[in-house]
Amino acid sequence: MRLDKYLKVSRIIKRRTVAKEACDGGRVTVNERVAKAGTDVKVGDIMTIRFGNRLGKYEITDISEVVRKENASSMYRVLEEDEVMKAEREA
Numbered sequence: 001m002r003l004d005k006y007l008k009v010s011r012i013i014k015r016r017t018v019a020k021e022a023c024d025g026g027r028v029t030v031n032e033r034v035a036k037a038g039t040d041v042k043v044g045d046i047m048t049i050r051f052g053n054r055l056g057k058y059e060i061t062d063i064s065e066v067v068r069k070e071n072a073s074s075m076y077r078v079l080e081e082d083e084v085m086k087a088e089r090e091a
Helices: 003-009 016-024 069-075 084-090
Strands: 028-030 046-051 054-060 076-083
Touching: 003 016, 003 028, 003 069, 069 076
Parallel strands: none
Antiparallel strands: 028 046, 046 054, 054 076
């Protein structure tokens, strides 16, 4: 599945156009490589997303074309979530 579509379906990022912009802007990595919107993702991949004032690291646990809103969070496992400003102050 394309990365931008996965981000939208899993509701990590709510709109696909915003997900595409984040990917093409270099703010998303998959397995520690900068990823474009068309990058194929698979179960087990690790994504890092710097979006707004958030920094998140997620493991893909499921890929599905259609998911109900209540079940979207079962598509990934949160490894880390932090505010960028807080993380930069501590560095």
